[in-house]
Amino acid sequence: MHAPCTARFVGQNAVHNDSLRQSPTDFAVPGACNAPLRSTMYSLLKKILFLLGAEEAHDLAAEQMARLQNIPSMLAWLENHYASRATVSPRSIWGLHFRNPLGIAAGFDKNAEVVSFLSALGFGFVEVGTVTLHAQKGNPKPRIFRFPQKRALINRLGFNNDGATAVASRMQGLWNTVKQRGTFQPPILVNIGKNMDVGPDEAPAAFEACFRIVAPFAHGIVVNVSSPNTPGLRDLQAPVHLRNILGRIRRARTETEFLTPGNHPILVKIAPDLSSEQLSDIAAVSLELADGMVATNTTLDRVGFPEGENQTGGLSGAPLFERSTQVLRFLRQLVGPAYPLIGVGGILTGRDAAEKLEAGANLIQSYTGFVYGGPSFPRNVLSELSGHGQAILGASTVNRQPS
Ligand SMILES: Cc1cc2nc3c(=O)[nH]c(=O)nc-3n(C[C@H](O)[C@H](O)[C@H](O)COP(=O)(O)O)c2cc1C
Numbered sequence: 001m002h003a004p005c006t007a008r009f010v011g012q013n014a015v016h017n018d019s020l021r022q023s024p025t026d027f028a029v030p031g032a033c034n035a036p037l038r039s040t041m042y043s044l045l046k047k048i049l050f051l052l053g054a055e056e057a058h059d060l061a062a063e064q065m066a067r068l069q070n071i072p073s074m075l076a077w078l079e080n081h082y083a084s085r086a087t088v089s090p091r092s093i094w095g096l097h098f099r100n101p102l103g104i105a106a107g108f109d110k111n112a113e114v115v116s117f118l119s120a121l122g123f124g125f126v127e128v129g130t131v132t133l134h135a136q137k138g139n140p141k142p143r144i145f146r147f148p149q150k151r152a153l154i155n156r157l158g159f160n161n162d163g164a165t166a167v168a169s170r171m172q173g174l175w176n177t178v179k180q181r182g183t184f185q186p187p188i189l190v191n192i193g194k195n196m197d198v199g200p201d202e203a204p205a206a207f208e209a210c211f212r213i214v215a216p217f218a219h220g221i222v223v224n225v226s227s228p229n230t231p232g233l234r235d236l237q238a239p240v241h242l243r244n245i246l247g248r249i250r251r252a253r254t255e256t257e258f259l260t261p262g263n264h265p266i267l268v269k270i271a272p273d274l275s276s277e278q279l280s281d282i283a284a285v286s287l288e289l290a291d292g293m294v295a296t297n298t299t300l301d302r303v304g305f306p307e308g309e310n311q312t313g314g315l316s317g318a319p320l321f322e323r324s325t326q327v328l329r330f331l332r333q334l335v336g337p338a339y340p341l342i343g344v345g346g347i348l349t350g351r352d353a354a355e356k357l358e359a360g361a362n363l364i365q366s367y368t369g370f371v372y373g374g375p376s377f378p379r380n381v382l383s384e385l386s387g388h389g390q391a392i393l394g395a396s397t398v399n400r401q402p403s
Contacts, residue, residue, distance in 0.1 A: 042374035054144035054153065058371075062109070065117040072181065078120035082375060086122035088382040093340050093362055094291060095262040096187045096219055100124035100382055102353060105344050105365035106191040106222065106269070107155075111162045112170045116177075119186050122378040127365065128167065129191030130224050133210040135163030136195055139229065145311050146371075151348055152305065152320075153368050155298065156313030158229040159193050164213035171217035175259055187262070190218040191269065196230055203236055208248040212256065219260045223249065223290070226271035226297035228314045234271055239281050242268065246289035265291035265340070272296035272323045272345065279327065283334040292340035294365075295331055296324040317368035321346025325359050332360025348372065350384020357388075 049057040068074045088100040103125035104118050112128045119126060138160030145154045161167070171188070178185045192210045194203050207223065215221055223245060225236040236242060249266055258264055268286045270279075270293060286293050298314025305319045324345025331341055343361030347353050348369040356364045370377045 042376060046372075046374060050146070050148070053142055054146050054371075055141060055157075058108075058144070062114055065114040069114060069117040069120070075116060075120050075183070078117070082379050083120050083122035086124065086378065086382055088386050090124075091362065094220060094265040098124045098363060099186060100378075101357065101361075101363045102347075102378055102381055102385075103127055103189075103342070103363060103365040104370060104378075105367040106130055106224065107157070108367050108370065110160065112167050112174065112188075112190075115171075115174055115188060116183075116185070119184075121375055122382065123186065125187040125189065125219075125363070127189040127191055127222060128171070128218075129161070129222070130159050130193040130227065131161050131164050131167045131190060131210060131214055132159050132193050132195045133164050133198075133206050133213070134195050135161065135166065143313070145308075145313075147307055147317075148372070150305065150307060150318055151368065151372050152308070152315060152317035153371065154308050154311045154313045154315050156229045158196065159227065164192075164210045168214045168217055171214070172259075175217060187219040188217075188260075189220045189222050189267070190214045191222040191224050193224040193227060193230065194233065194236075200232055200235060200241060203241065204244045204248045207245045208252050211249050211252050215253070215256050215264070216258050217260065218264075219262050220265040220267060220291075221249070222267045222269050222294055224269045224297070226269050228271070228273075228298060228300050234273075237270060237274070237278065237282055239285050242282065242285045243289065246285065250289060263291070267292040267294050267340075267342065269294035270296055270327070272299045272320065272327050273301055274327070276330065279330060280334060283331055287335055287339060292342065292362075293331060293335070294342040294344060295328045296320075296345050299323060316345070317372075318346050318348060321348075321352060325356060328356065328361055329359040347381070350381045350386075350388065353381050353385045354388035357385075 049061060086100050091098050091101060101124055104123045104127065106127040106129050109115060109118060109126065109128050110130060115126050136159060139156050139158035143156045192207060192214065194206045198206045211221060225233060225242065227233055236245065253264060268290045270282055298316045299320055302309050305315060308315055328341060328343045340362045341360055342363045342365060343356035343359060344365040347356060347364055347366040353364055373380060
């Protein structure tokens with residue numbers, strides 16, 4: 001017997017209490033609503049989608065999501081069936097309210113085309129991008145590869161995206177719609193990067209220009225210096241470059257008129273393939289010049305994953321879990337209890353989510369888990385997570401205001 005689903009809309013997403021609010025009552029178990037039926041439907045759909053190449057399947061699914069989210073009754077139905085019970089362990093960070101800690105990681109919605117759909121599935125926040133200043137096609141196809149037995153993906157997309165101006169105008173359209181309809185929209189972070197042909201000396205200016213175009217429409221910005229498929233990008237994690245990029249963006253922030261509420265944090269997304277020394281250096285710069293970190297991006301490492309040895313690109317999903325969690329745990333030690341960290345890499349279940357939170361994440365994200373888990377993924381993870389209340393209560397609290 002399953003509990004009936006009821007729709008719940010929350011009218012606003014900004015609060016000004018910057019403590020991480022958690023109480024045991026936040027962990028009321030969300031009921032399952034026709035869960036077996038939903039899971040059977042997705043198993044069937046997945047069989048069909050997985051007959052296509054990984055990128056073709058993604059594009060087809062995203063196309064349908066974009067169409068469906070334009071039908072208000074469909075969006076309400078999705079909210080009702082998927083998101084209505086997504087209030088699990090809500091928290092307040094950077095003056096923003098997160099109804100739950102689970103976000104969709106960067107790369108799924110590079111161009112801000114399906115934000116409303118993803119929100120209606122119950123994600124607590126959405127990270128759009130990576131967006132670059134100019135539109136670019138990325139690397140030649142095929143460039144995403146599935147490893148279903150291992151719940152893993154390898155991608156070498158190379159920042160295919162529509163460019164900052166197109167993404168900004170799409171987000172402006174989204175905010176207009178949200179205002180018109182009076183609907184709930186969880187926080188949106190925009191992840192920014194550099195175009196392939198931009199060298200290290202020009203990178204800070206390129207990041208700043210991209211920031212100035214997209215930031216007004218975002219609740220926060222993630223500076224991506226960690227994707228492995230853009231030559232030279234990871235070198236920008238070196239303190240001298242990172243300092244320069246963050247310095248310019250911080251200055252630009254003071255001159256930006258934001259359409260969104262909150263403190264507009266600047267976050268740094270890092271790679272898992274870093275030594276302890278490199279991590280310490282990056283953490284020191286981030287503590288000084290950024291408002292949080294995202295750990296981690298995909299890995300180039302293939303240790304324990306021989307299936308992927310012949311495929312270049314970034315590995316995500318289950319084989320990444322351990323390393324990315326180690327990095328997160330180490331970062332938490334480095335930055336202390338009050339600095340916001342987003343944990344990402346290999347979250348496929350509620351147990352994985354709980355482990356990331358225990359390792360020190362204030363918020364968590366997934367991409368590959370969503371690909372294998374389908375539309376019920378956020379709901380299932382959150383439902384399982386609600387059974388780990390004590391573990392989540394053990395996570396650190398966050399009081400840090402953007403500097
Ligand atoms: C197909 C694909 C595309 C991605 N694109 C981006 C991107 O554009 N920018 C970024 O910062 N991370 C990108 N990522 C990395 C994810 O955001 C995430 O950090 C990584 O996949 C680990 O999480 P997961 O194991 O839950 O997938 C991408 C991942 C995948 C699988």
